[in-house]
Structure formats: C-alpha cells, structure tokens
Amino acid sequence: MNERVRPAGRPEEAAGRLRADCGNCFGLCCVALTFTRSADFAADKKAGDPCGHLDDGHRCSIHAGLRAGGYAGCTVYDCFGAGQQLSQVTFGGQDWRGAPETGRRMFAALPLLRQLHELLWYLAEARTHDVAREEIDRAWDRVDGLTRLGPEALLAVDPAAERAPVGALLQQVSEAVRAAGAPGRRRDHRGADLIGARLRKAALRGAGLRGALLIGADLCGADLRLADLLGADLRDADLRGADLTGALFLTQSQLNAARGDALTRIPAALARPPHWAR
Structure with missing residues (x-):
C-alpha cells in the first residue's frame, strides 16, 4: 500500500x-x-509502553495538571x-x-x-x-x-x-527577510552555546540564532524582532518583556519551553503559553 x-x-x-x-x-x-525520569518527566517509560496516565479513550487523565504533576516535558x-x-x-x-x-x-x-x-x-x-x-x-x-x-x-x-x-x-x-527588515550589521549566533547567557535587553533584531543553545538564558526585554530562531533551544529561557514580533521559524513548542509574561510580544500565529506569568 x-x-x-x-x-x-x-x-x-x-x-x-x-x-x-x-x-x-x-x-x-x-x-x-520514551520518557526518562527527570525534571521533565516524573517516571521512566519505554517506547511502545502506554503512559500510566493514558486512559481508555486515548486521553491524558492529568492533562490539565501536567506541569504540577511532573510532566512538563509533555507540554513542550x-x-x-x-x-x-x-x-x-x-x-x-x-x-x-x-x-x-x-x-x-x-x-x-x-x-x-x-x-x-x-x-x-x-x-x-x-x-x-x-x-x-x-x-x-x-x-x-x-x-x-x-x-x-x-x-x-x-x-x-x-x-x-x-x-x-x-x-x-x-x-x-x-x-x-532579515536583510530587508533589519538592514545593517546583524549578530550571527548560529549554533552558539549561550546557555545561561546574560542577554537582558540585548539588541538582537534580525539576529541569526538558528540552533543556538539558549537554555536558561536571560532575555528579559530583549529585542528579538525578525530573529531567526529555527531550532533554537529556549528551554527555561526568560523571555519576560521580550519582543519576538516577526521572529522567523519560531514554533509553539519553543515558546512552551520558555518563560514569559503578559509583556512578551509573540508572533500572531502562536499562542501565549498558559503557564506564563500574567
């Protein structure tokens, strides 16, 4: 077939x-x-084995409380x-x-x-x-x-x-797109190790951040307009007050993995994660 x-x-x-x-x-x-017991998953699970929280109707019985229940990994x-x-x-x-x-x-x-x-x-x-x-x-x-x-x-x-x-x-x-919308010299951090980096209020408009490791980075108030974020690891990155208007190739799962607030500006095609600060 x-x-x-x-x-x-x-x-x-x-x-x-x-x-x-x-x-x-x-x-x-x-x-x-596969689930590996960690901060993201409360229990180990082998590939092919149903999660213990999967009910007979193929629904997650703790969906509304995944983060509180130790399954933040599922939400991203x-x-x-x-x-x-x-x-x-x-x-x-x-x-x-x-x-x-x-x-x-x-x-x-x-x-x-x-x-x-x-x-x-x-x-x-x-x-x-x-x-x-x-x-x-x-x-x-x-x-x-x-x-x-x-x-x-x-x-x-x-x-x-x-x-x-x-x-x-x-x-x-x-x-x-970045050359047209952010002319001039743009920062290139493709694949860079920026884990825990202090980038508060950084001028990153039109920056190349493809594949960058931004785990736990402080991006509060950063200008990320038109930044290329394809594949960037934003786990626990602090995006409070950051501007991601027009950010390229940003996905919902990347936003869900980060931290933000009501002042964080995101692309119109994406939704504000419910766990972000109000």
Missing part, C-alpha cells in the same frame, strides 16, 4: 493539518515515545499534526489497542512523520514571504508527497535526506 492517501494541498491551506488534534489521535505520543512536545494523520489517514482509523502489529508500525512511523510535518510547518511559514516561492512550492510538493504515503512506504522514508535541501531554502528566505 504505497499510494498517496489524498491529493497534495498547498502551504497556505496547511494551518489546520499541521496543528496537533489530540481528539483525532490514538494517543500515539503517549505510547511511542508538538507532533505538528502527525498524530492525527497517522491515526486517521495513514492507518485508516485502526486503533493500535486491538492490533499489536499495527501499533508497532504506527509507533515507528510517528517520529518519521513528525519530522516531515515539521519541515512542512517551516515551508508554510516561508511561503508567507515573497522569497523563492517557486522553490518553496517544489519543496512542499516533494515533502508533502512523502507524508501521504501508505504505511510501508512511509516507514522506508529517511527524513534526514529532506532536511538539508529544505534547510538551505529556509536559510535563503531568512537572509532575505
């Missing part, structure tokens, strides 16, 4: 498809992933819609509870499809800028086609092979 399961859509039509819809997923992230995970795609489309609505072999294939496919959906998320954002649109559309069609394969063909896909060409395209978009 290697056929595409539905016709390909366009980036501008993708917003709903690339957002997690837990109501149409069989709780795949609560089963497929985003499947980019891969969970419902696997559950309802790729595997045609077949529940893993009654089909162990199907379950094993679903669990193996989740991280693969998630990576492909993440690439689509970035391409959809890139498409909103008037840069390299034909190339973006071609990349979209290529990756989108992979996400719509049947189970066996999907399991044979290597998402890493798609990351390099898509990454180069996103870099082209990033450089063009």
Whole structure:
C-alpha cells in the first residue's frame, strides 16, 4: 500500500493539518515515545509502553495538571499534526489497542512523520514571504508527497535526506527577510552555546540564532524582532518583556519551553503559553 492517501494541498491551506488534534489521535505520543525520569518527566517509560496516565479513550487523565504533576516535558512536545494523520489517514482509523502489529508500525512511523510535518510547518511559514516561492512550492510538493504515503512506504522514508535541501531554502528566505527588515550589521549566533547567557535587553533584531543553545538564558526585554530562531533551544529561557514580533521559524513548542509574561510580544500565529506569568 504505497499510494498517496489524498491529493497534495498547498502551504497556505496547511494551518489546520499541521496543528496537533489530540481528539483525532490514538494517543500515539503517549505510547511511542520514551520518557526518562527527570525534571521533565516524573517516571521512566519505554517506547511502545502506554503512559500510566493514558486512559481508555486515548486521553491524558492529568492533562490539565501536567506541569504540577511532573510532566512538563509533555507540554513542550508538538507532533505538528502527525498524530492525527497517522491515526486517521495513514492507518485508516485502526486503533493500535486491538492490533499489536499495527501499533508497532504506527509507533515507528510517528517520529518519521513528525519530522516531515515539521519541515512542512517551516515551508508554510516561508511561503508567507515573497522569497523563492517557486522553490518553496517544489519543496512542499516533494515533502508533502512523502507524508501521504501508505504505511510501508512511509516507514522506508529517511527524513534526514529532506532536511538539508529544505534547510538551505529556509536559510535563503531568512537572509532575505532579515536583510530587508533589519538592514545593517546583524549578530550571527548560529549554533552558539549561550546557555545561561546574560542577554537582558540585548539588541538582537534580525539576529541569526538558528540552533543556538539558549537554555536558561536571560532575555528579559530583549529585542528579538525578525530573529531567526529555527531550532533554537529556549528551554527555561526568560523571555519576560521580550519582543519576538516577526521572529522567523519560531514554533509553539519553543515558546512552551520558555518563560514569559503578559509583556512578551509573540508572533500572531502562536499562542501565549498558559503557564506564563500574567
């Protein structure tokens, strides 16, 4: 079963498809992933074993209190819609509870499809800028086609092979957008180790922070407008009062991992995390 399961859509039509819809997923992230007992997870869990808090209806029984219950790690995970795609489309609505072999294939496919959906998320954002649109559309069609394969063909896909060409395209978009919106010399901290860095009120407009380690960094009041934050690690970064207006390739999971407040300005496409200070 290697056929595409539905016709390909366009980036501008993708917003709903690339957002997690837990109501149409069989709780795949609560089963497929490994949990290691730490500050982010209150207990160990092996890949393929259901979390002890997953109920019979594939719902998290402590969802409203995940952080208080020691499962902050769950609140920063985003499947980019891969969970419902696997559950309802790729595997045609077949529940893993009654089909162990199907379950094993679903669990193996989740991280693969998630990576492909993440690439689509970035391409959809890139498409909103008037840069390299034909190339973006071609990349979209290529990756989108992979996400719509049947189970066996999907399991044979290597998402890493798609990351390099898509990454180069996103870099082209990033450089063009930042050059237009933040002319002049811009800071380049791509891949930099900025763990715990003191960057309070730092002028980082249009900065390159792709892949930077900003764990626990003090970014209070920092100007991060138009900064490229693709893949930046913002765990426990202090974004109170920071301005992330127009930040490029910032995801909801990155915001959820950080700390902010009512004064933190975020891109319109993202939601203010409920645990942020009011």
